Amino acid sequence: MYDYGLSVLEQYDLTAKATSRIRGALLCHTERGPVIIREFKGSEKKLVKQQELLQTAEQSGYHVDSYLLNIEGALVSRDRDNIPYTVQHWYEGRECDTRSKEDILRGVRTLAGIHKVMKLPVVEYYKEPDLRDEYRRHNQEMKKIRKFIRRKSPSCAFEKEYLASVEAFLEKGEEALGMLVESGYEKLRAQAWEKGKICHGEYNQHNILMVGRETAVVNFSHWGFDIQMADLYRFMRKILEKYNWDTGLAGSMLNCYSREQPISPEEWKYLQIRFTYPDKYWKIANYYYSHNKAWISEKNTEKLRNLIRQKERWDRFGRECFERRTH
Numbered sequence: 001m002y003d004y005g006l007s008v009l010e011q012y013d014l015t016a017k018a019t020s021r022i023r024g025a026l027l028c029h030t031e032r033g034p035v036i037i038r039e040f041k042g043s044e045k046k047l048v049k050q051q052e053l054l055q056t057a058e059q060s061g062y063h064v065d066s067y068l069l070n071i072e073g074a075l076v077s078r079d080r081d082n083i084p085y086t087v088q089h090w091y092e093g094r095e096c097d098t099r100s101k102e103d104i105l106r107g108v109r110t111l112a113g114i115h116k117v118m119k120l121p122v123v124e125y126y127k128e129p130d131l132r133d134e135y136r137r138h139n140q141e142m143k144k145i146r147k148f149i150r151r152k153s154p155s156c157a158f159e160k161e162y163l164a165s166v167e168a169f170l171e172k173g174e175e176a177l178g179m180l181v182e183s184g185y186e187k188l189r190a191q192a193w194e195k196g197k198i199c200h201g202e203y204n205q206h207n208i209l210m211v212g213r214e215t216a217v218v219n220f221s222h223w224g225f226d227i228q229m230a231d232l233y234r235f236m237r238k239i240l241e242k243y244n245w246d247t248g249l250a251g252s253m254l255n256c257y258s259r260e261q262p263i264s265p266e267e268w269k270y271l272q273i274r275f276t277y278p279d280k281y282w283k284i285a286n287y288y289y290s291h292n293k294a295w296i297s298e299k300n301t302e303k304l305r306n307l308i309r310q311k312e313r314w315d316r317f318g319r320e321c322f323e324r325r326t327h
Contacts, residue, residue: 005037005085008077011070012087023206027090034090035068039083040076042221046126047075047086050220053120053198060117062110063209063216065089091218093211098242101249105256107208110215111200111235112260115228118198127193128226131185135177138282142170145289158288158301165308166285169278172315176277183273184266192227199224203231204238229267232257233274241280244310245317254321272322281307 004026009016014035016028025038040047047067054066065088070077076084097103146166154160200207201222209216236253243249254271257263263271284304288296 003079005039005079005083007079008037008070008085008087011072011077012068013071014087034092036065036088036090037085038088040086041084044076049120049123049126050223051075053118053223054220056120057114057117057217062114062117063091063211063214064114064220065091065216065218091209091211091216093209093216096205096208096210098205098239101252103208103210104239104249105252106210106215107205107235108232108253108256109260110208110217111203111231112257114200114217115197115231115261118200118223118228119196120198122193122196122225126224128199128224128230130189132177132180135173135180135277138277138286139170139173139177141289142166142173142282142285145285146170148289156296156301158296158304161301161304161308162285162288165281165304165311168311169281172276172278173282176273179269179273179276183269185270185273188227188266188270193225197225197228199226199228199231201231203235227267227270229263229270230274233271237275237279240317241310245313247317247320250317250321268322272318275318275322278307 004021006016006019006026006028009028009030014028014030014032016030018029020027022036025036027034027036051067054064057064058066067075068087068089069075070087076086078084096107146163149159149163154163200217200220201224202219203217207217207219209218232253236250239253240246240250254263281304284300284307287300
């Protein structure tokens with residue numbers, strides 16, 4: 001019977017008293033507290049650097065999911081079927097509740113604090129790609145999808161909604177690219193590398209655990225060297241989409257972060273540009289283009305419609321939230 005890596009605990013001198021499945025892993029209650037066993041599919045070289053990052057955060061008092069070494073001193077262990085696994089410290093807590101503004105701001109404060117210590121000597125291979133190249137590519141992809149639908153003639157609600165809305169969102173994409181090219185992005189990026197600044201890469205409500213009065217941050221596997229405002233942007237976007245681009249909440253989040261970690265004028269501009277680009281629109285369009293077009297889910301169509309409904313509010317949000325801060 002497949003044991004989801006449970007047998008590797010022998011290599012850590014641990015015994016599971018109880019187990020349960022959690023998001024992509026097996027949670028085990030052991031004599032040394034809760035740990036998770038996860039099948040390992042990444043680069044062991046990057047894992048070593050990740051462990052170094054996690055230990056740095058731990059030494060500064062932050063709760064993170066650092067890895068356990070097995071009895072041979074290795075981070076990766078193989079089970080009887082030669083499948084590689086890792087074992088990590090875990091926390092008994094709940095995910096950040098996006099309906100709770102208290103939880104949201106607690107997540108922002110934790111991010112600001114952990115950003116102060118998320119630094120390592122730069123490794124070229126783990127630098128995040130140039131955002132200018134990403135925006136150019138995504139703009140081209142939106143145009144390519146537009147051309148594809150026009151050629152085949154729209155036959156479903158998603159395709160009709162896309163053709164009716166794409167020009168307005170493409171305009172925002174081109175605007176954001178122009179702003180980025182003319183901004184101090186390259187200098188800001190170079191400064192981040194010089195200081196060895198690291199982004200979590202997937203900082204969202206699922207990776208923020210509320211453990212009593214403490215907060216734990218987990219799942220660092222997407223980390224990379226980059227401008228740390230990228231983490232703040234991703235977290236804020238996820239939240240603000242749920243709150244219909246509430247400028248009051250956005251202001252609270254930005255002020256909460258900047259009280260812990262001051263935001264420079266260049267970083268404010270970077271955030272403004274990130275919020276100008278239609279990331280979610282591109283993502284929905286790309287999902288359509290790369291999946292079965294004979295059957296398009298109603299859920300994806302509704303996501304597109306919701307974005308279109310929110311567009312005016314999103315446009316206004318960018319002006320109201322950043323105009324005064326970037327001048």
